[in-house]
Every structure is written in C-alpha cells, then in structure tokens.
Amino acid sequence: xxxxxxxxxxxxxxxxxxxxxIQEVQDKFGTKAANDVRRGEIVPGCKMPVxxxxxxxxxxxLLVWGFRTSRSLIINARAETALEKPTxxxxxxxxxxxxxxxxxxERDGDxxxxxxxxxxxxxxxxxxxHDVRGGIPCFCILTTAANDSMREVHDRxxxxxxxxxxxxxxxxxxxTETFLKMTPPLLEKQLLDAQIGxx
Numbered sequence: 654x655x656x657x658x659x660x661x662x663x664x665x666x667x668x669x670x671x672x673x674x675i676q677e678v679q680d681k682f683g684t685k686a687a688n689d690v691r692r693g694e695i696v697p698g699c700k701m702p703v704x705x706x707x708x709x710x711x712x713x714x715l716l717v718w719g720f721r722t723s724r725s726l727i728i729n730a731r732a733e734t735a736l737e738k739p740t741x742x743x744x745x746x747x748x749x750x751x752x753x754x755x756x757x758x759e760r761d762g763d764x765x766x767x768x769x770x771x772x773x774x775x776x777x778x779x780x781x782x783h784d785v786r787g788g789i790p791c792f793c794i795l796t797t798a799a800n801d802s803m804r805e806v807h808d809r810x811x812x813x814x815x816x817x818x819x820x821x822x823x824x825x826x827x828x829t830e831t832f833l834k835m836t837p838p839l840l841e842k843q844l845l846d847a848q849i850g851x852x
Contacts, residue, residue: 659728661695661757661779661794662768668755668775674702674713682715690715694758697728703781703792704751706823711751716783717791730782732797732812732833741793744782745833747826750792751819752779758845761806766845769803771813771838780812780822780832795833802839813837 665672679687691699695718702713719726720740727740735745754777756770771777783792795812803810814822815838821828 659697659758661752661754663690663692663695663701663753664755665692670776671753671755674704674753677713678702678715681713686715695754697726702753703783704753704778704819704823705783706749706820711819711823714750714790716750717789718794720784720791720793721786721789728793729796730793731809732780732795735782735795735833736830741782744784744793745795746829748783749823749826749829750781750783751814751822752781752792752794753777754779757811759803759807759810767806768843768845769810769840770843772841774816776816777840778814778816778819780814797833797835797837800836800839802842806842810837810840813840 663671665675675687675690678690690702695701697719698717700715700717703716704711705714719728730738730741730745735741755775756768756777757779759767759769761767780795781792782795783790785791796809797812799808799810812832822832
C-alpha cells in the first residue's frame with residue numbers, strides 16, 4: 654500500500670477549536686491571511702495553520718504541507734524510522750509541530766472513501782515535524798502502524814494525539830522516542846458517499 658493521509662479536513666464551521674485557530678491567525682497575520690487559509694478538504698502543497706511551541710503556548714504558524722525535494726513533495730514521515738532518515742532526523746528530534754484538523758480521509762483497496770474523526774471531539778490533532786526547505790517553511794505529518802479502528806482500511810495512519818498530548822509533543826523533546834512508538838487512540842470511521850470525489 655502507498656503511505657497514508659494524503660487529504661485531511663479543516664472546517665471552522667464544525668469545530669470551535671479550529672475557529673479559535675483561525676481567529677489567532679487573523680490576529681497575528683491579518684484578515685487576508687486568515688481568509689486565504691483553505692477550508693474543507695486540504696491537499697498537499699496548501700499553506701495551513703499548524704501549532705508550534707512558543708513562550709505563550711501553542712501558537713499557529715502558516716506552513717506549507719510537504720517537504721519539497723528535487724524529485725518530489727514528501728507529505729508524510731514514518732514515525733518508526735524518522736529519527737534515522739537524514740531527510741527527517743533533525744526535525745524529528747527538535748522541530749515538532751501539531752496539525753489541527755477536523756478529521757482525515759483515507760481510501761481502502763476497493764477505492765471506498767472513509768472519513769476518520771476523534772470520538773467525542775470536533776478536533777483531531779496530528780503529530781508533525783517542520784523545517785524550512787528551499788526558503789519555504791513547511792511541515793510533514795508523522796504516520797505509524799494502523800490501530801484497530803484503521804486497519805481494515807489501511808495499514809498506516811497519522812500519529813494522532815490526544816488533546817492533552819499536544820503540549821508534551823511540542824515542548825518535551827526528551828519524550829520524542831516515546832511518542833514515536835505509541836499507538837494512536839481509536840477513531841470513528843464513516844464511509845463516505847461513493848459520489849464524493851476525493852482524488
């Protein structure tokens with residue numbers, strides 16, 4: 654199978670947490686920057702709000718999804734090997750970010766589309782890493798082996814964080830290896846209408 658999470662959802666109408674992040678983007682970067690943030694289905698190459706650690710707490714910055722190389726755009730990094738790969742090692746050790754979303758999309762082997770969300774919550778946080786590549790601030794989503802809620806659809810999934818894990822991921826670099834080995838929480842799965850075209 655190809656790697657996972659090539660699309661995610663970012664919807665302020667569905668989540669007060671996402672709405673708050675958009676407001677913080679507006680306060681920090683201006684109305685135009687906030688209005689330019691894509692809503693709905695997010696694809697690689699989009700400039701999106703991600704949370705970085707700052708003295709004031711987790712703070713949104715606008716980064717482009719994907720590390721650009723001479724040959725491709727790398728959107729995911731495997732948690733199991735990220736510390737060993739030259740492309741990701743330094744970012745994985747020292748440059749953490751959190752990608753806020755209202756869920757992510759995945760397609761199974763029969764090309765059926767699914768939407769995954771966090772049970773009991775309107776926001777789903779994914780662990781990521783960030784860097785500056787070719788002068789462009791950018792991020793990758795970390796992925797790991799699928800848990801029971803994901804395995805029937807795909808053998809990989811994003812490294813999803815519980816809300817209380819957001820700040821430790823951003824600030825506690827000594828816990829990096831523990832996070833990279835953890836099993837993400839179980840998610841809710843919804844089969845989307847066959848007429849919805851995600852790809």
